[in-house]
Amino acid sequence: MALKIRLARGGSKKRPFYQIVIADARSPRDGRFLEKVGSWNPMLxxxxxxxxxxxxxxxxxxxxxxxxxxxxxxRFLNEAGIVTREARVNPTKALPGKKAQERLAEAKQKADDAAAAAAAE
Incomplete structure (x- = not known):
């Protein structure tokens, strides 16, 4: 049986409250669990x-x-000092998309051509 330490949602509509539970990985999010080991209230x-x-x-x-x-x-366990979590860095996330990079390259090429033409005159 594959066990997960995960969140089970509770609370009312637009007022979430989560229990940190030990559950089988195949069970539904708010379904059966083995033990409650904590809670998280994102409203605080x-x-x-x-x-x-x-x-x-x-x-x-x-x-x-x-x-x-x-x-x-x-993340919670890392803040509590129980486990160390490796920082996840995605350096390519902030880069523009492929088409935007092509447009930037075209604009740069036009600017270089215009500067070369102005310098030749």
Whole structure:
């Protein structure tokens, strides 16, 4: 059985509240779980102590038994100092698309041609 440490959504419409649970990877998001090991309330301020609550001992136990955290839960565990999360950097994300790069190259070529023509005169 593949275990995941993941979020199960609760709360009302437009007022989310998440439980951090240990669940089988095949079970639905809000379905059956084995144990509740924490909670996350995104409606609270980021510096509020009750925003993320974790049961460190139980999380360590389940991770030793093969449970893998999802990316969002891994961020919480990294902030708590339980696990180290590698920073994910995508340097190509900020680059313009292929067509925009072609337009920039054309504009640069036209500017270079115009500068060369002005210098020749």
């Amino acid at each position: 301020k980021k510096d509020d102590a009750k925003r993320v609550e974790l049961n460190n001992e139980r999380i360590a136990y389940w991770m030793s038994n093969g449970a893998l955290p999802t990316d969002r839960v891994l």
